[in-house]
Amino acid sequence: MPANLPPEYYKLKHQLEASGTDDERLQLLEEMLRIAPKHKGTEKVRADLRTRVAKIRKGAGKKQAKKGRSYHVPKQGAGQIVLIGTPNVGKSQIVASFTNAKPPVSPTPYTTHEPVVGMLSYENIQFQLIDTPPITADFVQPWVFDLVRNADLVMLVVSLASDEVLDQVDIVKSKLTEAKIQIAGVECTSADADEPFSAPFTKTVWITANQMDDPGAVDRLEILQEFYADEFQIYPLSATNGQGLDRLQKAVYTQLEILRVYTKSPGKPVDYEDPIVLLIGSTVIDAATALHKDFAENFKFARIWGPNWHDGQPVSRDDVVHDGDILEFHV
Ligand SMILES: Nc1nc2c(ncn2[C@@H]2O[C@H](COP(=O)(O)OP(=O)(O)O)[C@@H](O)[C@H]2O)c(=O)[nH]1
Ligand SMILES: [Mg+2]
Numbered sequence: 098m099p100a101n102l103p104p105e106y107y108k109l110k111h112q113l114e115a116s117g118t119d120d121e122r123l124q125l126l127e128e129m130l131r132i133a134p135k136h137k138g139t140e141k142v143r144a145d146l147r148t149r150v151a152k153i154r155k156g157a158g159k160k161q162a163k164k165g166r167s168y169h170v171p172k173q174g175a176g177q178i179v180l181i182g183t184p185n186v187g188k189s190q191i192v193a194s195f196t197n198a199k200p201p202v203s204p205t206p207y208t209t210h211e212p213v214v215g216m217l218s219y220e221n222i223q224f225q226l227i228d229t230p231p232i233t234a235d236f237v238q239p240w241v242f243d244l245v246r247n248a249d250l251v252m253l254v255v256s257l258a259s260d261e262v263l264d265q266v267d268i269v270k271s272k273l274t275e276a277k278i279q280i281a282g283v284e285c286t287s288a289d290a291d292e293p294f295s296a297p298f299t300k301t302v303w304i305t306a307n308q309m310d311d312p313g314a315v316d317r318l319e320i321l322q323e324f325y326a327d328e329f330q331i332y333p334l335s336a337t338n339g340q341g342l343d344r345l346q347k348a349v350y351t352q353l354e355i356l357r358v359y360t361k362s363p364g365k366p367v368d369y370e371d372p373i374v375l376l377i378g379s380t381v382i383d384a385a386t387a388l389h390k391d392f393a394e395n396f397k398f399a400r401i402w403g404p405n406w407h408d409g410q411p412v413s414r415d416d417v418v419h420d421g422d423i424l425e426f427h428v
Contacts, residue, residue, distance in 0.1 A: 100138045111184075112236045114207035117166045119153050126150045168212050168240045169247065174223035175374045176353040179244045180305070182254035183265045184231035187307040189213070190336040191254065192228040200228045207231060212244060219346040222357065222374055232272050242276040249353060251302040255321070257314035257333070262321055266304065266329075273302070283328045301352065303330045305345070310335040356420035358384050367423050375418070382414035384424055395428035 106129055113125040130146045133139050170177070180188040184206030193202050196215025201208045213228040227248070229241045245251055255265040273280060279299045304325060306318055318333055325331065332348065334341035356379070357372035373387045381399050385392040400409045403422035418424070 100142055101134070102139065102142070103132055103134075106132055108235060111207060111233060115210070115230050115233070115236050115238060117210075117238055117240070119156065123150065123153050126153070166238075166240055167243055170212055170214055170225075170227055170244065172225065172247075172249075173214075174216055174225045175219075175355055176249040176349065177225045177227065177247070178217075178250045178252055178349065179227045179229060179248040180252045180254050181229055181232055181241060181245065181269060183233060183261075183268055186254045186256040186259070186265060187336045188231075188254045189228050191305070191307065191334070192226050194336045194339070195342065196226050198226075198228075217346070219350060221370060221372055222350075224346075224349060232269050234268050237272055239276075242273075242278060245273070245276075245278055245300060246298050248300065250349060251300050252305045253302050253329070254305045254307050256308045256311075257306050257317045257321075258308040258311035260317070262306075262317050263324055266321070266325055273300075280328070303332060303348075306331055306333045307336055309333045309340050310338050356418070358418050358420075358422045358424055360384075360388060361423060361425050363425055363427070377420075379418055380414065381412050381416050381418060381424065384418055385414075385426055388426070392426050392428060397427045399427060400425040 109125050109129045109132075113122060113129070116122050116125060126146055126149050130143060130150070133143055133146065135143070180191060182188055185204070189200040189202045189209050192198055192200050192213055192215045196217050198213050198215025200213035200215075207230075209228055209230045211230075215226050215228075216223040217226050227244055229244060230238050232241065253266065253269050255262050259265065270280070270283075277298065281299050281301045283302075304321070306314075306321055308314060309318070311317075314333070318331075322331055330348070332341060332345045334345060354377045355374050356377055357374055359367050359369055359372050361367045373384050375383055375387060381401075382393055382396060385396050385399070396414060398411050398413060401412045401416075401418070401422055401424055402408050403419055405419050406412070406422070409425075
């Protein structure tokens with residue numbers, strides 16, 4: 098027998114699945130119980146709601162319900178990238194397909210409640226990807242914006258399998274504006290914001306147009322580009338077949354303004370497996386510091402190899418290194 102629950106019920110259900118605290122959940126569950134009509138078709142739904150209310154009440158007796166969460170994910174690897182977007186666009190699938198982490202992936206929306214962190218290998222370095230709960234017009238976990246503010250790069254994931262692809266951008270855009278996060282390159286007019294930005298956080302946000310493998314994807318990508326290519330860099334991707342990943346990774350590498358230098362011990366071969374990742378403009382002593390504090394403290398000189406140098410040329414601490422250079426420290 099169909100339950101015929103009112104639309105308001107589903108709205109609450111969505112909020113419930115994205116909610117962070119027991120207090121919040123309890124309130125939502127009670128409201129859902131209140132508005133769920135009583136008849137044969139809703140018996141199971143109502144029983145389930147009552148069980149969940151009881152469970153939270155029992156738990157609350159044991160431990161104080163947390164007031165609101167915040168998450169800080171310590172940076173690892175060459176850069177931290179946060180994936181955000183509306184429900185069901187494939188954020189979790191991207192992390193599941195391309196990293197070692199296994200966030201829950203599901204055709205049912207609202208399956209992600211916690212940040213899930215995975216490392217994406219690109220050549221011999223790694224980027225840190227963070228999966229987040231969905232952003233909707235009605236609700237977003239406030240801590241998602243903490244992750245955004247801390248990130249080196251933000252991917253606004255949309256789905257090319259959906260006709261709502263433009264709305265998927267709009268919703269996230271307006272939520273970022275509400276959170277006073279300015280998107281780099283996107284003009285924030287006062288009509289977007291309820292008040293002028295005092296100290297805006299400016300973030301680079303790229304559109305990752307996922308589900309490129311969908312039969313309607315090419316047409317939708319064209320529409321997306323027509324509307325948003327001026328404001329965003331757009332990267333088509335398929336989380337299921339990997340199409341577009343290589344181009345995206347190369348772009349990330351360039352965007353992060355990083356370089357790799359390699360090290361060798363005197364008389365030994367170069368270690369190409371484990372580069373030192375530095376920001377463009379870094380010096381020999383920055384490389385030594387990144388390697389080990391002893392190398393920096395006891396630094397006498399280094400020899401360097403690379404297209405900008407004579408083979409094995411001695412360099413001093415303040416010389417600027419280039420991508421692909423090889424360093425041999427003498428301490
Ligand atoms: N065909 C196809 N399906 C995808 C792709 N990415 C995600 N999906 C599917 O879309 C659904 C929602 O994915 P999920 O990662 O859970 O979405 P999220 O809510 O944004 O985290 C799942 O059934 C995925 O398997 C893709 O690139 N191609
Ligand atoms: Mg998810």
